[in-house]
Amino acid sequence: IDDLRTCTDVLAVAFTHPDYRAYLDGCQREQQVMLGYSDSSKDGGILTSAWELYNAQTRLAELGRQYNINITLFHGRGGAIGRGGGPIYEAILGQPPGTVNGRLRITEQGEMLSFKYGLHDIAIRNMELVIAGVVQASLPTTVQTDAQLPASWREAMEQLSARAHASYRQLIYDTPSFMQFFEQATPILELGWLNIGSRPARRTKGHGIEELRAIPWVFSWMQSRYVLPSWYGVGHALSDYVNADAAHLPLLQQMYREWPFLHAFLDNLQMTLSKADMHIAQHYATLVDDHELRQRMSQEIQAEYERTRTMVIRIVGGKELLDNTSVLQESIRRRNPYVDPLSYFQVTLLRRLRALGGPLMLTPEEQAQADETAHERARLTYAVLLTINGIAAGVRNTG
Secondary structure (H helix, E strand, O other): OHHHHHHHHHHHHHHHOHHHHHHHHHOOOEEEEEEEHHHHHHHHOHHHHHHHHHHHHHHHHHHHHHHOOEEEEEEEOOOOHHHOOOOHHHHHHOOOOOOOOOOOEEOOOHHHHHHHHOOHHHHHHHHHHHHHHHHHHHOHHHHHHOOOOOHHHHHHHHHHHHHHHHHHHHHHOOOOOHHHHHHHHOOHHHHOOOOOOOOOOEOOOOOOOOOEOHHHHHHHHHHOOOOHHHOOOHHHHHHHHHHHOOOHHHHHHHHHHHOHHHHHHHHHHHHHHHHOOHHHHHHHHOOOOOHHHHHHHHHHHHHHHHHHHHHHHHHHOOOOOOOOOHHHHHHHHHHHHHHHHHHHHHHHHHHHHHHOOOOOOOOHHHHHHOOHHHHHHHHHHHHHHHHHHHHHHHHOOOO
């Protein structure tokens, strides 16, 4: 979050340095800037990350105009909502006015390639959505219509962001026992044995949340069906804001209808809340040894989930999540019954595997010499990894 707030300061220094100015002149005054969705979300929570990314893009566009430099924004999005994922057309239209200008670069995560480009017709459709979004976001009429963000909207987002940030940080970074709950209630420790990903799960040998990469952070919460990084803290922010003034709820409803940024954010929130399953998540919580910790954390997370769900429905309208997107709503309802059994299997397998000492992978030579306990650990490890793959494929999000 701090990096997003200071990015224009860094670039301003570069743009005024004589050597860098000479370099830019040789590049037709073109500058590419990559925005990190994953780590800003992990650092400050999903709502604060989205708002600070919006502000950073606005400032970057203004900086480019000030120095007469064409800035292309490179959106480092992940596949999951907690890492900037979501429907691409809506995401492009949700960018700040004047920041697209016919040029856009986006990361396509490995696990999303088969979904988006595995079939020719779907690949063409995906590219149509990207091109249509870029063209529409670049039209002068679009930019002029939304050029001046109403002061009341900006003030509302500042208040929501500050409250969501405080709520998120209080749980994730300021609760001493949170790491214990996280490691036991999710398969984060077992993910390291999965033969996927291009980098280790942690940046250093440290054991804190700070050293953990964003991919396993999101992946493990998705596996346990909490999907926590994609919504936690938003409920507190929305409920406090709405309860503070009777005029705030109609204001948020207007912002949702008329502002593509908030519309895309709340629709993504609906989707991720629908993919979460607190009943199954409670089964993962039974893996936590400390009964008091398990009860306290489970109740806190459950309360925030219900708070977030209730507030989103009040703003968006309808009786249930995704009532305004019936196709996606039905898709999730039809898919979940096939995925849910894998989650129950995974909890049982994790309990048995951890009781024997944790994951173990054996080569054929080692298997020939291993004792019965080692064989069982290796067998359970393989079974756990199968369930991880299956759940990831079923919910269509990893990290």
